[in-house]
Amino acid sequence: MPRTGGKIVVDTLESLGISDVFGIPGQHALALFDALDGSALRFTSSRVENNAAFMADGYARSTGKPAALFLSTGPGALTSLAGLQEAYASGVPILVVCAQIPTAGLGGARKGMLHQLDNQAAAAAQVTKVQYTVRDANALPHVLADAHQVALRAPQGPVWVEIPQDVLLGEYLIEQNVQPQDIPPAPDGLASQSASLLDQAQRPVILAGGGAARSGAATELRALAERLDAPVVTTAAGQEAFPLDHPLSVGSWVEDRAVTDLMAQADVLLVLGSSLGEVTSNYFTLSPEGTIIQVDANPMVIGSNHDVLGVCADIKNYLQQLVPLVSASHTEGSTRAAAVRKAIGQRLDAQDLQHEQAFLDALRAAIPRDGHVFWDMTIAAYWGWNMWDPQDGRSSTAQGAGGLGYGFPAALGGAVGSGKRTVAIAGDGSAMYSVAELASAVQHNIPVTWVIIDDGGYGILREYMTGAFGKAVGTELSRPDFVQLAHSFGVPAERIVLSDATDPQSRSEWFDALSVAVHKSPQHGPNVVVCETTLTMFEAS
DSSP, X not given: OOEEHHHHHHHHHHHTTOXXXXXXXXXXXXXXXXXXXXXXXXXXXXXXXXXXXXXXXXXXXXXXSOOEEEEOSTHHHHHTHHHHHHHHHHTOOEEEEEEESOGGGGGGSSOOOTTOOTTHHHHHTTTSSOEEEOOSGGGHXXXXXXXXXXHHSSSOOEXXXXXXXXXXXXXXXXXXXXXXXXXXXXXXXXXXXXHHHHXXXXXXXXXXXXXHHHTTOHHHHHHHHHXXXXXXXXXXXXXXXXXXXXXXXXXXXXXXXXXXHHHHTOSEEEEESOOXXXXXXXXXXXXXXXXXXXXXXXXXXXXXXXXXXXXXXXXXXXXXXXXXXXXXXXOOHXXXXXXXXXXXXXXXXXXXXXXXXXXXXXXXXXXXXXXXXXXXXXXXXXXXXXXOOOTTSEEXXXXXXXXXXXXXXXXXXXHHHHSSOEEEEXXXXXXXXXXXXXXXXXXXXXXXXXXEEEOSBOHHHHHHHHHHHSSOOXXXXXXXXXXXXXXXXXXXXXXXXXXXXXXXXXXXXXXHHHHHHXXXXXXXXXXXXXXXXXXXXXOOO
């Protein structure tokens, strides 16, 4: 029986094991959405395309598998790019299926077509691994199967498949014979040379980044750290890879001079799944004295910031090889880690930051141990990157690209994937980027608790500008009454005014409001907690 190109796409996605689609309909993409009717794919709509991309990102971080992102041509495609940049920078798999203008206009061959871009795929090239333009419907199943594998192959990331409108609308007799392909693991790499260096190390240190967390290497990392007696530093994206309460844990205070010095003074610094980029290197002030072994599934980051012994490998596979090869050592790792933790505590105690620490302590206490928290770009997140303990849950950040508006839509996607309540943390500035998705949350009854920290402006930029120029310009915001705004969508909401989180009564009110909201059953859908407070950043060191 003939099928439209749109139907072939949907059938192929089902064959590949994809179960969820995010996106927004558009004129050139209507055949895709028509084909969803009666399919096994679950569609979750958004209100803005970049938020749809954030949803697909959150879904993948929650489930470990890609969703499809359906986009329409031109403005819709371009609007998605900020969301896709985060997925690309953070190694998150998404299968983008984007409509195109009719074949006759591709490449600017004809002018004046609605939503026309002369080279739409080129616009996506900076934020996706591979771009395909499918001009022949016969190629659709195989192109989609290849794109699916590329998205999942290390280093993971979004891929872009665009299909002209006439190909989507046409009807074809095409055999459906694609199946999910086994994803080859990243190369194991050479662990023997690493083991030799680590066996000789007197001051080994391990840095675990997002790649270590994404590979599911927590068990292997713990075994290696304990065998080497090596302190473990994590990045914010790597917090799930090593328990914060372990005696060898230094935490994720990568912007603290004591942590930077610990890594710099290591005779062997083992970097697992981190590029040693701007933040992790304390703004490129890290000057390692010893040997760096950098292990990453993405060959492009290896050696990009320092001279290293590079190993291109999946972190989990690499550690499974490495752990049996290294000898048990006693390098006073716990003592060294404790000294760094003490130095961090002393530095914080010397600043007037009790309110901020009490604020975060109450937040952690209120959220279930297995909760998944999505952090937007806000001062609370900056604290979370350094102090948050995921415990038995997950912590996802927008640090890859650093764009505003990630938290709430990503949490929506995460909740769709897990079926459990997720938590989004945003500031009032970043909340305005994604407030339209309250409608999506209500429409699909998605269980997300959205915590909005309202300080009347772009708080972190206010601090940066004041520090650099003596005054802040353009950072103060007129904002809505977020509680009434949530109510207008039919979303329960509560406001807490928190001037001092160290005050027992104020802290109790903050904790109680959070605890009630985050413990609502998933059937109760979205809710909002607005906290009017001003948080201050810790001083740079």
